[in-house]
Amino acid sequence: MVRICDGKTLPKGDRNAVYMLRTFGGEAHEIWNVADPANPVLITRLGGLKDTHKSWWECETGIAFLVSGAPDWRTRRMTQVYDLSDPAHPVKIRDFGLPGQEPGSTGAVPTELHGPISTGPEGNRVYFGYGTDKGGFLQIVERRKIVLLAEIVQAAHDVGRYVNIHVLCALDQQLLIDQVAQDILLVFFDRALITRVGGWDEQNLTEDADIGLRLSAAGERIRVAHPIIPRAIIMRMISLVPSRI
8 A cells, every 4th residue: 555745745855756655564664766767766764563554645735644563562553643744854743552452451452453544634634444354343543632742843843942941951852852742841941032031040940931930921922833742740749750850
């Protein structure tokens, strides 16, 4: 099973390229430039898998739902979500599957994934079909919840300009993904704006709120990129200490 995206459609693709996403047996996913069908050129290979099957690639966004067999997962096939808007530089967003399929889980393992279909950002649904000839069922998921990390990565793409004050460094994409995966709240400020309102106060316990209030008072616009980010709620004062160290 292959998927084709024209380079003119992909957000960061080569406009002269025609990209083909295909499986390499059960071992890997590959992207080829097939603009010249007689002379295809390998662009990217995502290997180290134990199985593959029918993947889905959104040409308008570059988001791909790859049917994969991650070595540490308990099932033969699950979903790996990638941002393939630039086929030469794939960005992994997350692994996704059913409860009981993930590493470290116990009990019965649900049947493996057969293939997904996405309706894109406007439809905001991804349909996952599980099972082929046994125990099959359909899972319907809100797309934006699955690709949240990609939206945050894109919003903070200019990593030299923005700073995440919770880790106090300019973020690259992988670090950003790691932080979100650990349920750490991410707040981004323009470096120039922080300087404009007097800099970061290292003695302030709630430095993000402090800078936000100072920016608001200075007439700057504050925007929430996406409100659905998992975060543990501190219920006791003693729990506040490790969360701030």
